[in-house]
Amino acid sequence: MELLRQIFIEPFETMIALPDLLLQTLWEGFVSGTLYSLIALGFVLIFKASGVFNFAQGIMVVFAALALVGIHALGVPAYIAVLLTLGVMALLAFTIVRVVLKPLVNQPEIILFMSTIGITFILIAGGQLIFGGEPKAMITTELGLPTGSSDWEVGGGIVIFQHIDIAAALIAALLIAGLALFFNKTKTGRALRAVADDHQAALSVGISLEYIWVVVWFAAGVVALTAGILWAAKSDVSFALQVVALKALPVLVLGGFTSIPGAIVGGLIIGFGEKLFDLYWGSPILGGGTESWFAFIIALIFLLYRPEGLFGEKLIERI
């Protein structure tokens, strides 16, 4: 009885009694949701264009952020460091496509997937070897990102908006919109969608597969760098971020592996969901810390009912 009360009544009582807490939580959920969407978008880009389920996307976020901080620490001005980091990501994209993916064309998906786990391992160890394993502060002010916060009085309490959070949500939204435009309006974008539809057909009309793959892996690198900067500005640059980035996977399950709107909606659902659940149910009933698994368990339950995701197409199996 007590448990039922804790599950079905008390959380809602708290929500009504403390509206500022609810709003604060929703805002934080929104911000992390946009960042999940951004990371998930990196996955979707690569998956759509090459059918590769890129497990390394999470570590690319960390690697990009580490590279940026590391290059800046050498005395390079912040904006130049960003450019150089983009160069690093481009080089990484080129190397991965050339050395790993190209020899593996036409292999089963599971082999390609496992190769990205290998890449993950190399990037984790390589990143630590080059940049060191200890957490570092993001160069937030040097990049001109805002700090500080604004308060908003609601129902006897205050809701705090960190400026960096506002900036993060805006930048993520802009980047998502920009990528959507790029892939829908430009020639490269069209070629990419052609490749996503049918490799063979795209090859036959003279689209270079290798070029397209380098482009999407670089785009995924740009997404990773952005996500890395924004996330690390909120906490620190460390390898723990990698685990956070893995939450893009349940986001994809919710949204469907090939859907850009799906990645956005899925990210927001996970963002809101895990913050609300942990505050109102996880902490009082289960002792907290539920954010580590909430997204995955939701994805698991969801898969039992709708395996193709919210926006994915239902596949008709042929034989």
Next chain:
Amino acid sequence: MFYREAGQYKATYEADSAKFPIFQDKLFIWAYLAIGFIAVPFFGNEFFLGAIMIPFLVFTLAAIGLNILTGFTGQISLGTGAFMGVGAYACYKMTLAYPDVNILIFIFASGIFSAIVGMFFGLPSLRIKGFYLVVTTLAAQFFLEWAFIRIPWLYNYNDSGAIEVPQREAFGIIVTGASASAEVRYIICLAVVVIMTWFASNIISGRIGRSWMMIRDMDIAAELMGVRPLYAKLSAFAVSSFYCGVAGALMVFMWLGAAEVESFDYNHSFEVLFMVILGGLGSLLGCFLGAAVIWILPVMIRDWLPPIVDAITPFTINSSQADLVSDIIIGVMIVVFLIMEPLGLARLWAIIKQKLRVWPFPY
């Protein structure tokens, strides 16, 4: 030259479907077993047995578990570490509750608990395939990691949050705890691994193993041949998790002596997956080879690389940097093997054997 099958005819189907159809293979197996059970404990020192052989055996068992699921049934799992954890915690709770029962019974029984947990997290595999399963097994990984921290009952409310292995006897010999000798622990691990490898190879070559491979190779055709996906997939999850659970119990009771959640985190899931990929998907021999390479290589690099770097370059590296180097080497090996020989070391071994069989002719 001595590896020949000429003159060895098989008169029955039983002989033809034997595990080691060639006489010399049978001889080698007995020789390996003799070395493993007699020579290694006789000549091996505490360090060699405790820090190299026991972990190698534990990881081999875990790799067999994962290979049953991934290599034989085609279902990817990143939850191996957590399933090992379930076995370890189950064994710990059982032996605390019944201290007088032979610990070996509990080590096997702990596999049953992880089999149940594994089947539960395998349920979504009935509706989904491939990458989606990565997500659900990661759900198992993260949820169970959380449970190992947040449910203090599991570690008996110890302040440290760790499980500490108590001293237990089997057949009148101390087998666990600080005063158990490395030889005894090694022999137990070896016996468990040998028996369970034999069981695994029997299951794989029979109807159940075939139904797993049918699901792996072409699930639709398998279903049209009368394989029920529910049974095939869930039995694979159950058997796989059973092996992982026993491996987890051995890991804590025979090797580490004490463990907390870090011993079962998702890095271990990767480590075991790498052993399977490198050793060979769908090969039991591969599990031994993969575990050997991935466990022993870092130990060697940690010992040898820093002095070499000191001697021939102006840099120095410490042992944790040497570990990173071995991680990179393993990552590179994974990628190289996937490109050159997706079936891993076991396949290389088979090619060498085939060459020996017909030597000196090319084929």
Next chain:
Amino acid sequence: MNAHDTSFHGRMDDGIEPGKALLHVDNISLSFGGVKAITDVSFDVLKGEVRAIIGPNGAGKTSMLNVINGFYHPQEGSITFRGEKRAKMKPYQAASSGISRTFQNVALFHGMSTLDNIMAGRTLKMNKNFFWQMWRYGPALQEEIEHRKVVEEIIEFLEIETIRKEPVGTLPYGLQKRVELGRALAAEPDLLLLDEPMAGMNLEEKEDMSRFIIEVNQQYGTTIALIEHDMGVVMDLADRVMVLDYGKKIGDGLPEEVQANQDVIDAYLGVSH
């Protein structure tokens, strides 16, 4: 047939007289989203006959086979097999009721040997539990060897002794088709569905395959429904022929009747509708 007798019989014993309908397909309609694959098709397959389904590409022939063995679920209509009318059925249930098949694009288990692939066809006949299998001893070993004998009979029948232990992925296409037929036969089906058994074969391979089909039909009395594009083969093998076009049945009858049917000729020559 008693339970311990596992020699090869070719088919189950179903108690239906030869010449009576083994399978009734009544008013089947199947669509995917808005696309109609099959519209209101009825036909029957008599016990002991070779029934051919022909039609231009995309006519719904493979979909029809998929409906019969439970892989697709039609929106309308019913299927009566061995006197049992069924609504929705799972593929493994169809398999256990005595339907087995081959596929248009060979669907062998590529990681397994020829022997194991054909053994896979015996899955439903084997039932020894996990604990016996774990020891590979006693009943489990006994069972394995009994079924191996049956499989060897099939291997001999199909003349593929030399590739018994080869992984099927490395075999040439014609042999793969033959192994697939062996796998379907291993289930000793009442009704054998063959989806383009001769596609992509040369003349010699086609002749071999035709011979096997005729022998299966005549020696074991197995009822066969097949899809085939090679008209010569169809006219030779089939007792009766059904013609599908755009998911509708446009002809049904003896081979020579169908050959003379104007709608069928139009469909193949592509007269505009």
